[in-house]
Amino acid sequence: MPETANQKDPLIIGGQTFDSRLLIGTGKYPSDDMIPRIIAASGSRIITVALRRVDFEADTDNVMQHIPGHMQLLPNTSGARNAEEAVRIARLARAIGCGNWVKIEAIPDNRNLLPDGHATLTATEILVKEGFVVLPYINADPVLARQLEDAGADAVMPLGAPIGTNRGLTTKEMLQIIIDEIKVPVVVDAGIGRPSQACEAMEMGADACLVNTAIASASDPVAMAGAFARAIRAGRQAWTAGLGSVRWQASASSPLTGFLYEQTGTP
Amino acid sequence: MDIQINGKRTQVEPGTTLGGLVRMKNLDPAAVVVEHNLAIVPTRDWDQVNLQDNDVLEILRFVGGG
Numbered sequence: 001m002p003e004t005a006n007q008k009d010p011l012i013i014g015g016q017t018f019d020s021r022l023l024i025g026t027g028k029y030p031s032d033d034m035i036p037r038i039i040a041a042s043g044s045r046i047i048t049v050a051l052r053r054v055d056f057e058a059d060t061d062n063v064m065q066h067i068p069g070h071m072q073l074l075p076n077t078s079g080a081r082n083a084e085e086a087v088r089i090a091r092l093a094r095a096i097g098c099g100n101w102v103k104i105e106a107i108p109d110n111r112n113l114l115p116d117g118h119a120t121l122t123a124t125e126i127l128v129k130e131g132f133v134v135l136p137y138i139n140a141d142p143v144l145a146r147q148l149e150d151a152g153a154d155a156v157m158p159l160g161a162p163i164g165t166n167r168g169l170t171t172k173e174m175l176q177i178i179i180d181e182i183k184v185p186v187v188v189d190a191g192i193g194r195p196s197q198a199c200e201a202m203e204m205g206a207d208a209c210l211v212n213t214a215i216a217s218a219s220d221p222v223a224m225a226g227a228f229a230r231a232i233r234a235g236r237q238a239w240t241a242g243l244g245s246v247r248w249q250a251s252a253s254s255p256l257t258g259f260l261y262e263q264t265g266t267p
Numbered sequence: 268m269d270i271q272i273n274g275k276r277t278q279v280e281p282g283t284t285l286g287g288l289v290r291m292k293n294l295d296p297a298a299v300v301v302e303h304n305l306a307i308v309p310t311r312d313w314d315q316v317n318l319q320d321n322d323v324l325e326i327l328r329f330v331g332g333g
Contacts, residue, residue: 025333032331050332053273053325054292054299062298063331076332092327095300095307163333190333212333 009240011208013185014101014133014154016072018045021202022232023074023187024225025212026063028164034221035066042225046072048103048210050079051093064098074135076103083122090127102127103157104136113163117144121151128152137189140171145178145186155184157210160201161191164213168197172204179205195224195231202235203243268320279318286313289326299328 010017023046026035039047047067054060067073075093080086083106090102104127106119120136121144127134133154138144140158148156158178161167168191169175179186185207192198198209211228218224268281272288279288285308289296301308302325308316318324 026331027333029331035331048333049329051300051327052330054294054328056273056292060330062295062328064298064329073329075329078332091307092300092302092325093329095309096329097297098329210333 009236011185013046013135018072019043020045020229021208021236022198022229023048023189023208023210024215025210026067027212028216029221030216032061032063032066035063036068037222038215038225039068039071041222041229042215043229044225045070046074048074048076048212050076051089051096052079072101073098074101074103076105076137077123078105078107080104080106080123081108082106082116083119083126086119086123087126090123090132091130094132099133100131101133101135104134115139115159117141120144121147124148124153125151135187140174140178142174142177142181145182149182149184153184155187155207156182157187157189159190160188160197161193163190165191166193166214166217167191168193169201175201175206176204195227198228199231199235199238202232203238205239208232268318270318270320270322270324272324273326283318284314285316285318285324288318288324289313292326294326299326301326 020043022044024044025048077086077089086106106116135155137157145156161170187208188201188206189210193214215224
């Protein structure tokens with residue numbers, strides 16, 4: 001049963017309003033035919049794609065045929081090793097004519113897939129000036145996040161753990177500082193492996209999560225997309241409701257008076 | 268004549284236009300972007316680009332990614 005989206009608490013990025021705080025990817029699915037069902041089950045409104053050379057030897061499927069027109073496309077610059085390549089890929093992606101959003105990835109090595117903060121900042125400065133809606137993928141570095149915000153980034157996308165690891169919020173303390181200090185939306189991206197981890201990020205005050213591997217590599221990706229959608233809604237609702245304070249000493253939930261064995265008026 | 272398409276040396280007939288090449292490769296013009304000698308060529312201009320010996324083309328499309 002589809003749940004009603006929260007219209008009163010929308011995610012706003014680049015001046016656009018979205019009724020889902022779950023961003024999804026299109027990589028690693030057993031079959032791209034599954035993508036429309038993933039979109040429906042996730043309720044997601046923003047979806048990432050990558051740009052690659054056409055392979056003339058292989059008769060490859062066009063991923064775009066599986067993405068409905070109401071989705072906001074978020075092309076990434078994966079494959080870029082530096083700022084120059086990220087800018088080049090962003091411009092090429094925009095030229096296809098599916099909007100001006102870009103997720104900047106500037107990743108110098110394929111082993112750890114960790115983003116180069118300096119290159120990301122340089123690319124952000126250039127692409128903001130060219131009118132892109134820029135969402136930079138970064139390590140959970142609060143200083144860099146602030147620099148990107150000052151440079152005009154429309155959101156920041158700090159990682160929870162390295163891409164594709166499903167290890168969760170290993171950067172939790174730095175994520176919390178970013179969430180507390182940065183005004184543009186904070187989208188926790190990469191490393192989230194379980195719905196409970198996405199829920200936790202939302203309870204911490206993150207604005208959204210991007211989940212690809214954890215959904216795509218599940219035994220039942222469509223069901224997992226639904227589980228993530230509900231976890232993210234629960235976490236967001238918990239954050240807006242205001243979490244109760246944590247304390248060391250017990251605090252009774254039931255009255256500590258009026259017990260059955262209590263004696264009154266004893267001599 | 269020889270041009271380079273997506274990193275691979277490829278022979279094309281002299282006088283081939285970019286638009287002609289895209290049609291010959293059966294590509295959906297709405298689904299690809301073409302970079303000709305490092306400059307992005309808008310789809311509407313493809314038929315005006317006459318390919319020259321040693322031109323470098325990158326022809327790209329969206330694929331699944333995160």
